[in-house]
Amino acid sequence: MRTQGIMSDEVVIVGAGIVGLAIAFHLQGEGRRVRLIERGGVAEGASRGNAGAFAFTDILPLASPGILRKAPKWLLDPLGPLAIPPAYLPSIVPWLLRFWRASRPDRYRGSLVVQGELMRVAAAAMEAMVRGAGLSHRVRADGNLQLYESEAELAAAQHGWDQRARAGIVFEHVRGARLAELQPGLAPRFVAGTFTPHWKTVDDPYHFALALFEAVMARGGAITHGEVAALVPTETGVRVSLRDGTRLDAGQAVIAGGAWSRPLAAGLGDAIPLETERGYNTTLPPGAFDLRRQLTFGGHGFVVTPLVTGIRVGGAVELGGLKRPPNFKRSEAMLAKAAAFLPGLRTGGGTQWMGFRPSLPDSLPVIGASKASERIVYAFGHGHLGLTQSAGTGRIVADLIMGRRPPLDLAPLRADRF
Known part of the structure; x- marks a missing residue:
């Protein structure tokens, strides 16, 4: 067993996806040392294959009265915008009940207000982070x-x-x-x-995240590769135990592990109903179509995005957990629709992908202290808005870690709100 000594100014961040990286960057701006812990590769989860948008105008929660009217029709189509594998339905019933409650008009209106406030913080924080990390050339403002x-x-x-x-x-x-x-x-x-017109996209979400990781490393950041088994508050900080027996001691910790955050929160006494929106896409080679900007086919639940690496056709929601194998027929169905919607789209040579979006029933993330200790902060559950809200989350978490008042009321984002 290996134990790393405590450094009171070091913050351990569980998860090196775009949210964890943005938190690290903001904490470094406060003069704090940061150590990322990543179970796989940097930005290899939802941060790798998303649609690459800064969707600051996307303030409407998925949990809405309108979705309840559309859902029955969509669920009848196993390849449609919203799907639940029949074998997974018993597991997700409690989450669906909470989703139904969050879709009531009064709760929807409350979530809409919070989402709007969070987006305003996110837009300002992203502009500052992009500038500070030297990433402006990776952002497109073509709407x-x-x-x-x-x-x-x-x-x-x-x-x-x-x-x-x-x-x-x-x-x-x-x-x-x-x-x-x-x-x-x-x-x-x-x-x-x-x-x-003010909608923005990045040149490629994976490249964007890796460039931010390089900026964090250049500022003195550290990374440990391994899977976190548990976090335990101590008298002087937090002890993080990895499954390989390694123990890391730090002053504070942030859980930003996306879809894999739920068991860590449960170990700290917080039962958070985190589910996974399994998103699918196909990235076609560059030049497959003269695509001027990101297109949204809302009635069909997918988008088409121009990237430097090609044209990405993807989206939709499959509520199927972390363990089921991918159903790439969903990618194929979206690509077939895209070919019909964009005559002339060359559909050969594409690369398929499936990733896990961490999703909560009310379409809002969990940001705030754990039940076990204020030294452990949660920052996960952003659904399909992880890239969009990453810098804003970094700003908020930095305020919490530094003992400052955040720029918005965090009560609607508390872990115990469910």
Whole structure:
């Protein structure tokens, strides 16, 4: 058994995905030493294959009254935007009940307000982090175009756009020549779109995360590879035990392990209903289509994103846990739809991927102290908004670690809210 001595100014961060890396970067800005602990490769989870968007305008919680109307139809299609493998249904019933409660109008409105506040913090923090880490050249500001197959579909989405307008989000409903200008080559079935000009994407989410990791290492960060078995508060800090017998002592710890965070929180006395949205995609070679910006096919639950590494077609939600093998028929179904929606899209030579998005029933993350000790802070459960909210989470966690008041009320993000 190996034990590393305690350093009161060192913070151990469990998880070297984009959220853990952003936390590390912000803590270094406070003069703190950081040590990342990663069970696999750096940014090899959801941070590797996501859609690469800074979705600061995406303030509408997945848990919403509208989703309850759509879900039954979607669930009948095993390859549709929302799927639950029948064998997994008994395991996820408690989570679904909480999701249903969170979808009630009063709770939805509360989550909407919190999500909007969190996005404002996230946008400002991301701008500062991108600048401070020298990553500005990796960010594209060419907006997002959400597409509709009928005027009725646009009208059905108008309530959500009204909510965004009240939050100060800029958008433009487009048709005809303006639609074709924003994205040439669309299938005629798309009669309207909504353009959000301030939407941003990164050149490639994996490259972006690795560049942030390099910035953290250049500032004196350290990393230990191994799987964390438990965290235990001590009189002077926190002891972190790895499954290989290694013990690490530090002043404070942050759990930012994404989909793998639940058992660590349970060991500290916090029963958090964390589930996994299994996301699928196919990345086609560069030049597969003249894609001007990220496109969202909301009625079908997927997006198409231009990256330096190619064109990524992916999204949808499969609630299936961590252990089931991937069902890449879901990737194939989205790619077939993309080919129909974008005539001329060359679909050969693609690479398929599946990743785990850590998801909580009310569509909000857990950010705050553990039940066991204020020296252990949680920062996980961002769903499909991990990249978007990573820097904001880093800012909030740094405030907590440094004993400052965070920039928003964290009561709705508490671990015991369920």
